[in-house]
Amino acid sequence: MKIALIGYGKMGKTIERIALERGHEIVSVIDIDNLDDFESDAFKSADVAIEFTVPKVALSNYRRAFAAGVAVVSGTTGWTDELPALKKEIDETGKTLFWSSNFSLGVNIFMAVNKYLAAIMNQFPNYNVEMTEVHHTQKLDAPSGTAITLADGILENLNRKTGWVKETETKPEEMAIKSIREGQVPGIHTIRYESEVDSIEITHDAKSREGFALGAVVAAEFTAGKKGLLGMGDMLKF
Numbered sequence: 270m271k272i273a274l275i276g277y278g279k280m281g282k283t284i285e286r287i288a289l290e291r292g293h294e295i296v297s298v299i300d301i302d303n304l305d306d307f308e309s310d311a312f313k314s315a316d317v318a319i320e321f322t323v324p325k326v327a328l329s330n331y332r333r334a335f336a337a338g339v340a341v342v343s344g345t346t347g348w349t350d351e352l353p354a355l356k357k358e359i360d361e362t363g364k365t366l367f368w369s370s371n372f373s374l375g376v377n378i379f380m381a382v383n384k385y386l387a388a389i390m391n392q393f394p395n396y397n398v399e400m401t402e403v404h405h406t407q408k409l410d411a412p413s414g415t416a417i418t419l420a421d422g423i424l425e426n427l428n429r430k431t432g433w434v435k436e437t438e439t440k441p442e443e444m445a446i447k448s449i450r451e452g453q454v455p456g457i458h459t460i461r462y463e464s465e466v467d468s469i470e471i472t473h474d475a476k477s478r479e480g481f482a483l484g485a486v487v488a489a490e491f492t493a494g495k496k497g498l499l500g501m502g503d504m505l506k507f
């Protein structure tokens with residue numbers, strides 16, 4: 270398929286390599302120095318644009334791609350307070366956006382395990398739960414989008430928790446998400462249940478950006494011909 274890239278940073282470059290390896294054509298690459306290319310015939314020829322940029326520009330990028338008649342697959346995080354309004358806009362206009370906080374298959378398996386464990390822990394009120402996420406020092410947003418998705422999974426399944434906070438001091442109904450920025454870490458997410466007598470931890474540790482990028486390209490292949498707001502749950506059957 271014909272793929273446009275919006276954002277040519279760490280993820281954009283990794284996605285480019287994997288897309289070419291999978292036989293796709295990169296018809297346009299847009300970054301801050303060539304934003305006018307949204308109006309180019311090359312960009313408009315794309316079947317899908319894969320967008321990995323920064324939080325403050327994601328929505329404007331989506332809308333510029335939509336105006337060009339191009340579907341979007343995006344992993345940009347740090348903007349999803351706007352997601353409900355954007356979903357309404359997408360449904361009303363018949364556009365296509367596949368968004369995920371994390372495209373890695375391993376992380377999505379981890380997300381499913383997280384929800385299952387949270388549901389089990391309703392039977393065991395003596396455990397408290399907290400999360401730690403570790404990423405590279407260039408990361409702009411905290412907590413990570415993945416951590417927020419994981420926290421949502423816990424809040425949906427563990428009745429005694431109703432919200433998450435960044436602070437370590439929490440009310441009984443809150444869970445803490447601690448963010449650590451260190452070196453070039455691609456992404457580590459750890460969820461810990463602790464009681465007086467023991468602790469239970471589950472962790473996902475990304476070795477590189479390969480898993481994120483492969484997932485994004487596979488999502489682009491899945492998105493072809495579809496409409497609406499799509500996510501990993503539409504593509505993965507677990």
Ligand SMILES: NC(=O)c1ccc[n+]([C@@H]2O[C@H](COP(=O)([O-])OP(=O)(O)OC[C@H]3O[C@@H](n4cnc5c(N)ncnc54)[C@H](O)[C@@H]3O)[C@@H](O)[C@H]2O)c1
Pocket residue numbers: 275276277278279280281299300301304321322323324326330343344345346347369370371372373414481482
């Ligand atoms: N969903 C996932 O699986 C996943 C995985 C990794 C990273 N991410 C997210 O993807 C985003 C990008 O991560 P990264 O590591 O590639 O960051 P990066 O900083 O390496 O790359 C971002 C790129 O976007 C460009 N950019 C900035 N403003 C732009 C604009 N208006 N239009 C086009 N390009 C613009 C920057 O110049 C840069 O080249 C972050 O939000 C990160 O959290 C998501």
Ligand SMILES: O=C(O)C1=N[C@H](C(=O)O)CCC1
Pocket residue numbers: 346370371404405408409412413414415416455456
């Ligand atoms: O490197 C990043 O930035 C990442 N961002 C996503 C997030 O915010 O969860 C996915 C993991 C890597």
